[in-house]
Amino acid sequence: MLCNIQHFSLHDGAGVRTTVFFKGCNLHCFWCHNPESQSFAPQPAFYAARCIGCGACVDACPHAQGGKTAFLSGNNTCVSCGKCRDVCYSGAMEIIGTDKSADAVMDEILRDRDLYAATGGGVTFSGGEPFLQPALLGELLRSCRDHGIPTAVESAACVPFTVIEPLLPLIDTLFCDVKSMDSQKHKAATGQPNDLILQTVTAAAANVKELIIRTPIIPGFNDTISDVGAIAAFVAALPGGPHHFELLPYRGICDAKYTALGIPFEAAGLSTPTDETMQSLCAAARQRGVDCTVNTSIV
Ligand code: SF4
Ligand code: SF4
CATH class of the missing domain: 3.30.70 (Alpha-Beta Plaits)
Incomplete structure (x- = not known):
């Protein structure tokens, strides 16, 4: 089940990309920018x-x-x-939400193969949580590999490592979110504790070609130096490093999607963190020994 296939994307990895959005997620972050990708049903x-x-x-x-x-x-x-x-x-x-076969998705992906080659781009599988549909994701990753197309997967990593492990050799870049090191706070904000996520990210770190950890900075949830410093210390200690760490400022420009879907937007009214806040959080992360940048291109 997919939400959407977006062509000519510039923000989900290197070069020009096609982004395939899987539908269905096992987290329900209260600030979610893609609420249409949470449910597994149309x-x-x-x-x-x-x-x-x-x-x-x-x-x-x-x-x-x-x-x-x-x-x-x-x-x-x-x-x-x-x-x-x-x-x-x-x-x-x-x-x-539409059910598409891997062949139908590949037909769309292959339309832009010359662009991927010319720009160093490729395909990004996002969501929703792509690893919750491992059969479809696996078929697409294998087919991309057969056609020489670089791949990236964006994941919240709230899945057992045994699901991800067989697919790792087919992934060039794995983006994983780590939202908070405080499991209780994590559960209150996303519906799930963080234990499985931290285990899976740690196991994947040692085995993946490139891992980038991302933290969306949400005012009042994880926008303190103590919150970000704790995540940075976790990133610095991951095996197979150094791994890059990105901070993504909360944008809050998705209320129209919630209105269209007829569901309440719990983060309504939150402000975007200032550049100053983002840079000071980034500096705090660097002090923990990680290569950290602020990524303002993700919405
Ligand atoms: S609103 Fe009526 S027609 Fe539209 S999807 Fe629902 S049941 Fe079907
Ligand atoms: S009333 Fe509005 S939503 Fe319904 S068919 Fe006409 S344009 Fe579409």
Whole structure:
């Protein structure tokens, strides 16, 4: 199950890339920038600004009620059948999530193979959590390897290392998030403790070609020198290093996605950390002996 395939991406690794977004994640970070990638099931989304009020969706919806589609009536009877999307002339209704075969995905990936070669780019598998669909991910990684296309995987690493291990030889760059070293705080913010993540990242570090650890800096959650210093110390001690450490400032520009999906945005109102804050956190990380940079290109 995929959310989307994005072509000409410049922010998920080297060169020009195609980014394949897997659908489904076992973390539920309250600031998530890709809320459409959390559920494993297809989801309707309604973009009010595009709606021309024609009512075709209501006529097509098998569970419409009170002049509204099942999705917009909010009575939990929507079955994600897509009939509203099929008749929506203006593109205001979408169903996010499609099942695609590895062959169909590779057809899209191969369209840009000349660009990858010319720019040093490749394919990035993101999400959601790609490692929670290991059969599809494995097929795609093997096929990319067969075609000589460089690969990157972005993961929250909340999966047993035994799932990741057989795929590591096929991955050129592995990006793993480490959000907090405080397991209780981690669980409150993401729904899961951090123990499995730290174990998996440690095991992967010794075996992967290139590992980059990323920490999204979320105001009030992990934006102190003590929080970032603890993560930096963990990165510095990982086997197989040195590994690069990136700090990503929280952006908070995803509220429209939450509105379209009809789910509450718990991080609404949080501000983006200032450049000064990011640079001081980065300096604190460097003091722990890691090569750290602030990455402002990820949204
Ligand atoms: S996806 Fe199907 S059930 Fe849901 S609102 Fe659209 S037409 Fe109705
Ligand atoms: S079919 Fe599309 S444009 Fe027409 S009312 Fe429904 S959502 Fe709006």
